[in-house]
Every structure is written in C-alpha cells, then in structure tokens.
Amino acid sequence: MVLIKTKKEIPSSEITPEAVYLSRRKFIGQSSAAVAAGALAQSTLALPDSWIEDHGYEPGEEIGEDITPEKHATSYNNFFEFGTDKGDPAKHAHQMTVDPWSLEFKGLVEKPGKLPLEDVIKDIDLEERIYRLRCVEAWSMVIPWLGFPVKKILDKVKPQSDAKYVKFTTLLRASEMPGTKARFSSIEYPYVEGLRLDEANHPLAIFAIGMYGKVLPNQNGAPFRLVVPWKYGFKSIKSIVQIELTRRQPRTTWNLSAPHEYGFYANVNPQVNHPRWSQATERRLPQGIFARSIKTKMFNGYDEVASLYEGLNLKRNF
Amino acid sequence: MARPRLTFLATKTAKWIVGLLLAIPLLLLLNDVRIELFDPGARLGPNPGDILVDRLGTWSIRTLYLTLLVSSISRIFKIPVLVQHRRTCGLFAFTYVVLHFTAYLAAILGFDFNTLLGDFSKRPYIIFGMIALLLLIPLAITSTRGWRKRLKLNWKRLHRLIYLIAVLALIHLWMQERSTYTDTVIYASILVLLLVERIIHALRQRMARSKTSSAPS
Numbered sequence: 287m288v289l290i291k292t293k294k295e296i297p298s299s300e301i302t303p304e305a306v307y308l309s310r311r312k313f314i315g316q317s318s319a320a321v322a323a324g325a326l327a328q329s330t331l332a333l334p335d336s337w338i339e340d341h342g343y344e345p346g347e348e349i350g351e352d353i354t355p356e357k358h359a360t361s362y363n364n365f366f367e368f369g370t371d372k373g374d375p376a377k378h379a380h381q382m383t384v385d386p387w388s389l390e391f392k393g394l395v396e397k398p399g400k401l402p403l404e405d406v407i408k409d410i411d412l413e414e415r416i417y418r419l420r421c422v423e424a425w426s427m428v429i430p431w432l433g434f435p436v437k438k439i440l441d442k443v444k445p446q447s448d449a450k451y452v453k454f455t456t457l458l459r460a461s462e463m464p465g466t467k468a469r470f471s472s473i474e475y476p477y478v479e480g481l482r483l484d485e486a487n488h489p490l491a492i493f494a495i496g497m498y499g500k501v502l503p504n505q506n507g508a509p510f511r512l513v514v515p516w517k518y519g520f521k522s523i524k525s526i527v528q529i530e531l532t533r534r535q536p537r538t539t540w541n542l543s544a545p546h547e548y549g550f551y552a553n554v555n556p557q558v559n560h561p562r563w564s565q566a567t568e569r570r571l572p573q574g575i576f577a578r579s580i581k582t583k584m585f586n587g588y589d590e591v592a593s594l595y596e597g598l599n600l601k602r603n604f
Numbered sequence: 605m606a607r608p609r610l611t612f613l614a615t616k617t618a619k620w621i622v623g624l625l626l627a628i629p630l631l632l633l634l635n636d637v638r639i640e641l642f643d644p645g646a647r648l649g650p651n652p653g654d655i656l657v658d659r660l661g662t663w664s665i666r667t668l669y670l671t672l673l674v675s676s677i678s679r680i681f682k683i684p685v686l687v688q689h690r691r692t693c694g695l696f697a698f699t700y701v702v703l704h705f706t707a708y709l710a711a712i713l714g715f716d717f718n719t720l721l722g723d724f725s726k727r728p729y730i731i732f733g734m735i736a737l738l739l740l741i742p743l744a745i746t747s748t749r750g751w752r753k754r755l756k757l758n759w760k761r762l763h764r765l766i767y768l769i770a771v772l773a774l775i776h777l778w779m780q781e782r783s784t785y786t787d788t789v790i791y792a793s794i795l796v797l798l799l800v801e802r803i804i805h806a807l808r809q810r811m812a813r814s815k816t817s818s819a820p821s
Contacts (some may be wrong), residue, residue, distance in 0.1 A: 562729075
C-alpha cells in the first residue's frame with residue numbers, strides 16, 4: 287500500500303540507517319523509563335522539536351488577540367485519561383509513550399491501513415494557526431498551533447463516495463493512563479469524537495502536531511490531535527490513533543455520557559443553554575480573579591463556517 | 605476518670621485549636637488570593653475564579669460532613685466531650701458555604717444578579733446549593749447557648765435540618781460530577797454510615813428506656 291507521495295528527493299546523507307534509528311528509539315524508551323518525572327518527558331516524543339525546525343513552517347496570522355502564555359496552555363488541561371483535575375494531565379501525561387506512534391485508517395476509505403505517524407505527515411507542509419479555543423466549561427485561550435488541514439490527510443486516504451462522517455479515536459493504554467482506571471466513571475474509553483465529512487474538510491479544521499513553535503506536549507494531545515476552532519474544545523480530540531470514515535454518525539464520548547448536555551455538533555453557540563455553565567460569556571485565560579468575562583461569539587467568531595449548517599436548526603442540533 | 609488526657613478536649617484551648625485547624629484551609633486560600641492579586645496566575649493558575657469557588661465548595665462539604673461526624677465519633681469512641689466542638693465545626697461549615705457563594709457571585713457572575721436569576725432556572729444544581737445555604741442561616745444564628753436555652757426541645761428539632769442540608773449539598777455535588785462519581789459515592793457513603801449509627805443509637809436508647817419502664821416493681 288502506497289500512501290505517501292514523496293515531494294522532493296531526500297539526500298541519502300539525511301536518512302538515518304534503520305539500525306541507528308531503532309537503537310535510538312530503544313535508548314529513548316529506556317532513558318525515559320529510568321527518569322520517571324517531567325523533566326525528560328519531552329524526550330519520548332515521536333517528532334523531536336528539530337523536526338519542526340528542519341521542516342519550517344509558515345508563521346500564523348495574528349488575530350489581534352493576546353496569545354495565552356504557553357505555561358498556562360500546557361498546565362491547565364482537560365485530558366481525563368490522566369485525571370480530572372486541570373493540573374493532572376501536566377502531572378501524569380509524561381507516562382504516555384508517544385514513540386512509536388501509528389495512525390490507523392479504516393472504514394470507508396480507498397486506502398486503509400496502519401502507518402507510522404512520521405510517514406503519514408512527512409511530506410506535508412506545516413502551517414501555524416493562531417486559534418481561539420473555547421472550552422465548554424466557559425473558558426477560552428488563544429493558541430498558536432502547528433499543523434495542517436485535516437483535508438490533506440483525508441485526501442491521501444481517499445474517502446469513498448458514501449462516507450459521511452469521520453470518527454476519531456484516542457489512544458487507550460490503561461497502564462500509562464491513570465485516569466482511565468477511575469472508579470464510578472460515567473464516561474467510557476477510548477475517547478471518541480467525530481465530525482461530518484464536510485466539517486472535517488473545512489479549511490479551518492486542522493490536525494496539530496505542535497504548538498508555540500514546538501512539538502505538542504503530551505498533555506496537549508501529543509503527538510497528533512484535532513483542532514476544530516468553531517466547536518467546543520472537547521471536539522478537538524487528542525492523541526489520535528485511529529481515523530475511520532463512516533456512513534452513520536459516530537457515537538461520541540461526551541454525547542453518549544450526557545446527550546442532553548453535549549451534542550454531536552457542539553458548535554460554540556451562546557444561545558444554547560448548558561445545565562452546568564452559562565455559554566453566553568467566557569473567561570479568557572489567564573484572567574484575574576475578579577476580572578470581567580467576555581461575550582462568547584457564535585461559532586467562536588469563525589463565521590465562515592456558517593454555510594456548513596444552512597438549513598440546520600442549531601438549537602436542536604446543538 | 606480513666607482518661608485524664610481527654611479532659612483537655614473540654615478546655616477553651618482545645619476549642620481554639622480546633623478552630624485554628626479548621627481555619628487553615630481558609631488562611632492558605634486567602635494567602636493564595638492575596639498573591640494572585642499582585643502576581644496573576646502564580647498560585648491559582650490561569651482560571652483563579654473557578655479554582656477559588658471550587659476549593660471553597662470542597663471545604664464547605666468537608667466541614668459540613670465533619671459537623672455531622674462529630675456526634676457519631678463521640679458515641680462510637682465514647683468521648684462525649686467531643687460534642688463540645690460540634691458548634692465550631694458547624695460555624696466553619698457555614699463560613700465556608702457563605703464564602704463559596706460569595707466567590708461564585710463575585711468571581712463567576714461579577715455580581716450580575718440577572719445571570720444569577722437565570723442560573724436558578726437553567727442550572728438547577730445552583731438551586732440546591734442556595735437552599736442549603738439559606739437553611740444554614742437559622743442554624744448558625746441559633747447556635748449560641750442562649751438560643752439553645754430559649755428554644756428548648758425545638759432547638760433539637762430545628763437543628764435536625766442539618767440532615768436535609770447534607771442531602772442538598774450532596775445533590776449539589778452529584779449534579780456537577782462529570783466523568784466520575786467518586787466524590788458523590790464517598791459523601792453518600794459517609795451519610796449512610798452516619799444515619800445507620802444514629803438509628804442504632806436511637807434503637808438502643810429506646811430499648812434501654814423500655815427495659816427500665818417495664819421492670820417489675
């Protein structure tokens with residue numbers, strides 16, 4: 287199965303012999319096992335920061351809003367596989383092995399199969415996208431992602447004509463994910479999210495492999511995640527291992543857990559009430575204790591996606 | 605007479621120590637808030653308002669359930685003097701609940717009372733929390749010795765409201781749990797154990813009473 291079109295010849299001097307490459311991986315695996323805590327966690331990444339440096343990227347367009355300081359974006363996270371406190375992912379996600387990492391493509395695609403992440407993305411141009419991220423918990427950040435449109439990957443695997451939805455699945459490895467062992471859990475793992483195929487093909491929908499000019503930290507969904515800026519953050523699924531094209535709407539994690547709270551679409555919409563948090567306003571983080579919240583915009587301010595939903599009642603299909 | 609060390613528990617010093625212990629979480633939190641005002645994000649992270657409300661809520665339910673536990677523990681371990689500290693616990697529970705609500709008003713709502721009214725209808729867990737808070741007010745007011753004497757038997761009846769408050773607080777918590785029900789299960793178990801202990805205690809008392817009354821004269 288040939289998935290990857292090589293754009294330009296890579297000089298043979300730049301190709302690491304497989305033996306060296308494998309032993310390097312082994313070394314990295316061992317050293318990270320030896321050093322349990324955070325300091326060396328970055329060393330387990332499938333894509334080193336140098337990969338991004340070598341590859342280069344188009345700098346993102348400023349959006350006239352302050353970028354959230356990196357320390358906040360990497361320490362205040364929802365990644366329940368590592369615990370439910372905001373600080374848990376930063377504390378525990380270093381346990382997740384992200385090298386090697388494979389992506390499996392299945393379902394209604396012309397080219398199904400399982401590929402190493404490096405092979406999937408090696409010939410794709412990186413772009414920086416500065417996006418607002420609006421969490422359903424009524425807070426938001428502005429994050430400079432590094433990635434590429436979802437469409438670029440979908441075009442490679444070629445969805446069949448009857449494919450209507452894309453289903454994404456997060457890694458589930460209980461030994462490295464303490465949160466998945468929680469008792470009395472109301473959500474099931476692996477975490478699953480989905481998009482309509484036309485939503486996934488929208489140019490704003492991207493896969494990210496980095497942020498702030500570096501590879502993704504594990505707590506932010508390393509090594510490969512979705513970013514859909516006009517939807518609530520839980521749609522932007524992290525640490526993806528499987529992408530499946532389907533005919534029917536996938537059954538997504540939060541929607542299954544509490545369908546009256548979390549719809550399949552989950553478009554940012556200040557007019558749709560939520561039984562936990564008012565969605566009319568949001569806290570732009572970092573925010574002082576007694577600072578005022580800002581008004582939430584329809585589609586998180588990304589009006590260009592409105593045409594995707596023409597004729598759809600967004601109050602019912604929330 | 606057998607346990608001289610326990611008499612310390614009856615002293616004023618002991619009361620101060622209990623009060624101080626219960627105030628520690630509040631003092632730490634106030635210190636965090638103080639630092640936050642000068643150096644945002646330093647202690648409570650990028651979303652300090654949510655964290656503040658959350659922590660005050662956690663200590664509200666902890667102190668509330670501790671208040672209920674005091675009498676059970678004093679009976680189980682036969683340390684009647686412990687009951688003297690129940691009022692301190694209860695007043696701290698009240699303090700934490702009031703601060704929890706105030707922080708919600710100030711940090712989450714920005715004192716926007718229209719949103720508060722909207723929250724009552726749209727976010728029902730807030731109603732349960734509010735009723736619990738309102739019910740705590742008469743208990744806090746009548747917690748003094750003077751009121752206790754004035755109300756006589758009614759005082760005990762009035763203060764049984766604490767069971768209702770504990771249930772309301774539990775519902776308030778349960779409705780906000782998202783991915784795991786661990787906390788709800790823990791507090792619900794404590795509540796069940798407390799009630800079982802009280803039922804056993806009441807049955808024993810009744811049996812003892814009926815024994816004395818039916819004794820041959």
